[in-house]
Amino acid sequence: MPSPWRRHSDAPLSHPQAVIETALPLRGLGRVPQVIEGDLSLLTYVDATKSYDYRRVRADGTVLWHQAYPSGGYASAAYNSGTNSLCGPSGYFGYVEIDWETGDLIRRYYLERRVRATPVPVDSGFMATAGNRIYRLSQDSGVRHGEQERHVFFGHAVTHDGLFITAGVERDGTDTFTIVAAFDTNTLEQVWHTRLAEAVMPSCDTSGLVLHGGTVYINLPGPMSAAVDARTGSLVWRSELPTDASRPSIVCRSRPTIETVTDSSPNLLVTSLQGEVFSLDALSGALNWTSVPDVSAGIWSPAIAIGDDIVVHSGVFLFGLAPRTGESRWCTPVGFDAYTMPVEVDGRIVLCGGDPPNDGYLAVINPSCKTPPPQVTTAYQQGESRDVLSIVFSPSASSQKIDVTVDLRMFGRSAHEKLHPDLTGRLEWRGDVLPTKRLGESVVYATVHTAGQDTILPIYIDAGARTHPSEPSALAMDTDEMPGTQERRTDSGGLVVSAVARRHGHDLDPDEIENAAAWMRDEGISPHFIWRSGAERILMASQLPLPESQGRSIDTQEIERVLSAWEKDQVSN
Numbered sequence: 383m384p385s386p387w388r389r390h391s392d393a394p395l396s397h398p399q400a401v402i403e404t405a406l407p408l409r410g411l412g413r414v415p416q417v418i419e420g421d422l423s424l425l426t427y428v429d430a431t432k433s434y435d436y437r438r439v440r441a442d443g444t445v446l447w448h449q450a451y452p453s454g455g456y457a458s459a460a461y462n463s464g465t466n467s468l469c470g471p472s473g474y475f476g477y478v479e480i481d482w483e484t485g486d487l488i489r490r491y492y493l494e495r496r497v498r499a500t501p502v503p504v505d506s507g508f509m510a511t512a513g514n515r516i517y518r519l520s521q522d523s524g525v526r527h528g529e530q531e532r533h534v535f536f537g538h539a540v541t542h543d544g545l546f547i548t549a550g551v552e553r554d555g556t557d558t559f560t561i562v563a564a565f566d567t568n569t570l571e572q573v574w575h576t577r578l579a580e581a582v583m584p585s586c587d588t589s590g591l592v593l594h595g596g597t598v599y600i601n602l603p604g605p606m607s608a609a610v611d612a613r614t615g616s617l618v619w620r621s622e623l624p625t626d627a628s629r630p631s632i633v634c635r636s637r638p639t640i641e642t643v644t645d646s647s648p649n650l651l652v653t654s655l656q657g658e659v660f661s662l663d664a665l666s667g668a669l670n671w672t673s674v675p676d677v678s679a680g681i682w683s684p685a686i687a688i689g690d691d692i693v694v695h696s697g698v699f700l701f702g703l704a705p706r707t708g709e710s711r712w713c714t715p716v717g718f719d720a721y722t723m724p725v726e727v728d729g730r731i732v733l734c735g736g737d738p739p740n741d742g743y744l745a746v747i748n749p750s751c752k753t754p755p756p757q758v759t760t761a762y763q764q765g766e767s768r769d770v771l772s773i774v775f776s777p778s779a780s781s782q783k784i785d786v787t788v789d790l791r792m793f794g795r796s797a798h799e800k801l802h803p804d805l806t807g808r809l810e811w812r813g814d815v816l817p818t819k820r821l822g823e824s825v826v827y828a829t830v831h832t833a834g835q836d837t838i839l840p841i842y843i844d845a846g847a848r849t850h851p852s853e854p855s856a857l858a859m860d861t862d863e864m865p866g867t868q869e870r871r872t873d874s875g876g877l878v879v880s881a882v883a884r885r886h887g888h889d890l891d892p893d894e895i896e897n898a899a900a901w902m903r904d905e906g907i908s909p910h911f912i913w914r915s916g917a918e919r920i921l922m923a924s925q926l927p928l929p930e931s932q933g934r935s936i937d938t939q940e941i942e943r944v945l946s947a948w949e950k951d952q953v954s955n
Contacts, residue, residue: 395842397713398752400702402838403730405827406443407789407797408742410435412719412734413458414500414587415744417727418482421446422744425459425470427721429740434471436480441727441746447485451478455497456721457587462503469501469508469519477501477510477519491519493527500587502539502546504567509546511535516546516565528570535563537590538637540598542612545573547598549590551581560602560634562591562610574615578608586635588683588723594640594664599650601633607652607662621667623652623660631656636723640664641687643705651692655680659694659708673708675701683723686731691749693724693731698823698842700724700733702749712752715842716745717825735825741792743827745840762845769820772812773841775801775828784809788828788841793819801828821846 410428417423422439434453438446451472459470465479467488472478474496479488495512502509507520514533518526532553539548545564552561558581564573579602592599597618598610605625609618625631631654639651641661648664657680661670676696685694691702691711702712717735719742724733729750736743757776763769771793777784786801786809794816801809828839876892883890 395713395715396755397710399714399755399840400700400712400731400747400749401751401753402714402716402745402747402827402840404441404443404744404746405838405840406439406744408734408736408744410740410742412722412736412742412744414722415725415732415734416459416461417725417732418461422727422732423459423461423468423482424744426734426742427453436468436470436485438482438485439744449480449485449487457497458500458722460501460503460508462506462508464503464506465521467521469503471497473497475512477508479508479519479521489521489524491517491525493517493525498536498587499548499590500538502541504541504546509539509541509567511539511548511550516548516570518567518570526570528565528572530563530572533561533563538587538592540591540593540612541567542593542596542598544568545612547591547593547612549600552577553581560600562598562600562615564612564615576610576615576617578610578617578620579603579606586721588636588721589634590637592637592639592684594648597664599638599640599664601636601638601652603632603634605631605633605654607633607638607650607660607667609650609664609667619667621662621669624669624672626656629656631658633660635682636684639684639686641685641692641705643687643690643692649705651685651687653681653683653685653694655682657681657696659685659692659703661692661705661708671706671708673703673710675703675708675710675713682720686724686726688726688731689729689749693749695719695724695733695735698735698825700731700735700747712749714747715825715840716747717743717840718823736792736827756839758839758841760841760843762843764817764820764846765814767817768814769817769845770812771815771843772810773801773828773843775809775839777807777809782832785831786828786839787831788826790815790826792824792826819843819845823847 408426410426413425415422415424424437424439426435428435432453433450436449454474455471457471459468461468466482468480468482469477475493477491481488493512495515497512499511510517515527515529533550535548535550537549544567546567547564550561550563552559559577560579560581561575561577563575566573596612598612601607605623606620608620611618633652633654635655636653640648641651642648649670650662650664652660657674657676659673676699681694681696683695685692692705694701698715698718700714700716701710704711716733719734722734724731731747731749733745734742735745759774761772775786787798789797790799791797799811801811804810822845824843826841828841830837830839876895879895880890880892
């Protein structure tokens with residue numbers, strides 16, 4: 383029985399593959415790339431240095447400049463053509479503005495709230511949200527903000543006709559709501575806000591809003607999608623999406639996207655963590671079709687429309703779907719990255735994949751150029767301290783000499799491991815590897831060298847996730863969603879939740895909180911917000927870093943120290 387955390391199925395490796403033209407190692411976790419004046423703006427989280435690396439990169443991979451700032455906020459960078467500058471996260475509570483030509487620092491902005499949203503260019507500056515505040519950032523006047531009590535804003539915001547429009551959560555007594563709210567870009571005063579559904583607050587910048595033709599679109603719990611008039615805030619339509627009642631689809635992790643490939647009438651594309659893609663009529667909300675291209679790890683980012691394809695990044699695979707039916711046309715292994723999304727660059731797809739946080743790749747893919755699936759087989763065997771990996775490539779009949787090297791750094795080997803010919807003419811690599819990818823799915827990138835030409839060959843490796851799906855599911859449940867042993871319970875949220883509850887006059891046993899989470903899991907309810915990172919987000923709302931972020935282990939005293947510092951900060955403000 384597949385776990386509710388992750389479903390497993392055979393990926394369609396028999397599909398044609400869109401050709402990968404460039405594969406650039408990132409040595410980190412890539413955020414959403416963007417194209418500026420023909421070059422790429424790359425923002426990468428580097429775990430080894432705990433930094434955000436900003437780079438301007440040419441299409442051929444040449445790095446024009448590179449700057450590093452402290453990591454922290456979950457956001458990507460935005461570009462303002464009027465100032466020719468980038469604005470992106472630096473540390474937990476700020477942004478930096480960078481000169482696009484030189485990479486030089488223009489200004490730092492300190493927000494006093496944890497950064498979780500990508501800024502939006504407005505006039506000669508930027509706007510952003512953090513916590514319950516709306517910020518206006520400019521080189522001349524610095525930081526101005528407006529504030530809404532009982533609100534928390536999140537996700538990708540948009541601007542329209544002098545309005546800054548964002549998604550958020552509103553608390554009214556004991557009730558909470560997901561809202562869309564609009565603010566005057568000059569005065570920062572609220573112009574309108576609309577309650578749409580029960581509350582949810584995704585903590586990623588791929589969630590939020592999309593604007594098209596004076597209408598704002600958002601995905602909601604339920605699952606539902608909705609359209610709101612950008613000028614007035616009036617609800618245009620709200621549509622429920624078909625779902626399995628025993629395990630409702632989660633669509634609010636990603637914002638919707640607009641496509642007009644099929645005809646002049648726009649359609650809305652919605653993706654879910656259950657692996658579904660929905661197409662709706664953007665004018666009425668009527669459902670066009672539902673597709674499930676791959677359910678191995680769900681779809682964690684918005685779809686895009688490029689050429690005659692709907693492109694979605696599902697698990698470790700990139701899919702091209704038919705816009706009228708959702709049928710899968712091609713599938714290319716690229717690697718998994720939950721914190722980014724594919725973008726279009728001159729008819730190409732640019733995507734951060736690989737295997738973050740340490741082994742990310744920037745891939746440039748040509749969806750108009752397809753090849754049959756390569757004749758590659760892999761095998762992975764578990765050992766005690768090290769595992770064994772084999773890769774076998776069967777080249778097509780040719781008189782040309784072929785050399786193949788593969789980047790296996792994510793498995794503890796080198797970036798240029800050579801495949802050697804066997805007696806049958808196949809090329810093979812076999813060796814021992816570190817077990818760090820055991821029970822997962824990975825994609826490594828090989829280079830096929832022929833006379834005067836190199837081609838990129840992505841290779842999918844199943845290290846146990848699909849061949850033994852119960853093992854990684856049980857492991858994930860045991861170590862991530864719920865610690866299975868008493869000594870691992872400091873990795874979960876029991877201590878944090880009980881400390882927060884004490885501040886509100888409730889004395890709760892951390893072990894009982896863990897037991898409640900275990901019961902939730904057995905009932906098919908994800909205990910995400912009692913999971914360690916979920917509890918971290920509770921405390922991160924205090925605007926102060928947790929002890930783990932400062933290299934110290936967590937205990938009750940550390941939690942109390944952070945909470946006390948937060949309370950003093952609230953009093954002083």
